[in-house]
């Protein structure tokens with residue numbers, strides 16, 4: 554992982570939140586995860602595509618943070634339950 558620095562003050566950015574889920578679960582596969590970095594100097598927030606803590610779901614193949622359950626599978630299970638399958 555290359556070190557991330559603030560484009561303004563060139564200070565190393567601090568990782569604030571890894572694998573943060575962006576977007577609605579309704580977007581399913583379009584859901585992206587980001588690593589949120591903060592500059593300790595100017596408090597500028599930078600978002601990067603998550604490169605840590607991601608796992609690929611063996612069931613549906615979508616990627617999600619290992620800190621959370623697979624949203625696609627959770628949604629599919631809810632739909633199956635609602636339709637009585």
Ligand SMILES: [Zn+2]
Pocket residue numbers: 559560561562563564592593594595596597
């Ligand atoms: Zn800065």
Ligand SMILES: [Zn+2]
Pocket residue numbers: 610611612613614615623624625626627
């Ligand atoms: Zn899944």
